[in-house]
Amino acid sequence: MKRMAAYVLTAGLLIGLVYQGRVASQVNTVRELAPGVYFHEGDLRGKGHCNNGWVIFDDYVLVLDANFPSGAREILPKIKAQTNKPIRFAFDTHHHGDHSYGNQIWADLGAVPVAHENVVAEMRKYETGFFGGRPGRWEEEAKQREDLRATRLKPPSLLYRDVMIFDDGRHRVELRYFGVGHTHGDGFAWLPRERILFTGDAAVNGPFNFMADGDSGAWIETLANAQKLGATIVAPGHGPAGDARVLEAQRQYFVALRAEVAKRKDLTPDRVQTDVPAMRDALLKQHATYIETGAQAIAGFEAQVAQVYKELTGREFPKRASMEDARRMHERHHGIASIQ
Numbered sequence: 001m002k003r004m005a006a007y008v009l010t011a012g013l014l015i016g017l018v019y020q021g022r023v024a025s026q027v028n029t030v031r032e033l034a035p036g037v038y039f040h041e042g043d044l045r046g047k048g049h050c051n052n053g054w055v056i057f058d059d060y061v062l063v064l065d066a067n068f069p070s071g072a073r074e075i076l077p078k079i080k081a082q083t084n085k086p087i088r089f090a091f092d093t094h095h096h097g098d099h100s101y102g103n104q105i106w107a108d109l110g111a112v113p114v115a116h117e118n119v120v121a122e123m124r125k126y127e128t129g130f131f132g133g134r135p136g137r138w139e140e141e142a143k144q145r146e147d148l149r150a151t152r153l154k155p156p157s158l159l160y161r162d163v164m165i166f167d168d169g170r171h172r173v174e175l176r177y178f179g180v181g182h183t184h185g186d187g188f189a190w191l192p193r194e195r196i197l198f199t200g201d202a203a204v205n206g207p208f209n210f211m212a213d214g215d216s217g218a219w220i221e222t223l224a225n226a227q228k229l230g231a232t233i234v235a236p237g238h239g240p241a242g243d244a245r246v247l248e249a250q251r252q253y254f255v256a257l258r259a260e261v262a263k264r265k266d267l268t269p270d271r272v273q274t275d276v277p278a279m280r281d282a283l284l285k286q287h288a289t290y291i292e293t294g295a296q297a298i299a300g301f302e303a304q305v306a307q308v309y310k311e312l313t314g315r316e317f318p319k320r321a322s323m324e325d326a327r328r329m330h331e332r333h334h335g336i337a338s339i340q
């Protein structure tokens with residue numbers, strides 16, 4: 001009971017802190033990061049939308065992340081209000097629905113979905129319904145999301161392995177790949193002239209990251225590689241844009257989370273599960289940005305601990321905190337009703 005009271009108090013303080021951090025964010029508004037380079041923070045809590053970017057080239061527009069269909073429809077008029085150049089490319093930073101399920105919306109306008117080649121490999125793994133197998137994630141998600149029902153999955157068809165470059169002499173965007181992280185197909189969009197980096201969910205700026213499709217050890221390396229670019233503006237997959245500290249804070253969170261779990265890697269899954277609240281308390285001191293404080297607070301963090309424990313030991317938590325539960329929770333997070 002005493003412990004419970006302590007939680008309520010911590011949560012209250014944290015909501016205050018997180019709210020402070022959020023004052024700077026402006027959901028559903030367009031921000032010009034540099035001439036011709038735009039950032040739009042998606043409505044994550046209400047609609048599950050991801051952040052978007054777009055770059056206006058001489059002859060066309062490159063959209064960064066396809067979003068959900070409803071997210072694509074949200075930003076489309078905002079792009080059209082700025083330019084009548086055709087939208088030719090939509091870059092999926094990874095295969096998750098909130099970054100790629102809007103592909104068909106862009107394709108209907110004549111755009112080609114672009115991604116790292118592993119994004120298609122990931123879709124083959126998880127989008128089994130599309131590829132002729134049992135219903136996959138799209139079908140699961142469509143039960144909850146009306147915006148999926150009038151459209152369909154459209155895997156990217158223009159793929160890169162190391163780098164893809166868009167350069168009209170004025171703007172240059174390099175689509176890059178630094179290894180496994182949030183998924184096996186994390187693509188980054190790097191603008192070397194403006195030193196702006198769009199990260200997809202390889203880096204987010206808030207407490208909503210899903211870990212079970214990637215590998216936290218490799219993720220730390222991937223973020224370190226991305227940091228070598230020397231970005232001065234970082235546009236994350238979710239949450240407000242910031243500076244280089246966004247990459248460092250995300251990386252440090254995973255380093256700290258892994259250290260907490262590693263201390264317990266010789267313990268049984270049940271025992272580690274019992275320690276989840278203590279681990280959360282330990283991380284809240286330095287890494288509050290990345291830890292959920294709402295109703296899903298413990299469950300979300302527990303899923304991250306379960307994932308890291310599995311990576312370190314090969315063992316899984318008892319079923320009630322299985323990866324499937326974590327994924328379903330992620331779906332709620334990334335798209336259904338708002339989390340109150």
Ligand SMILES: [Zn+2]
Pocket residue numbers: 094096099182201210
């Ligand atoms: Zn994602």
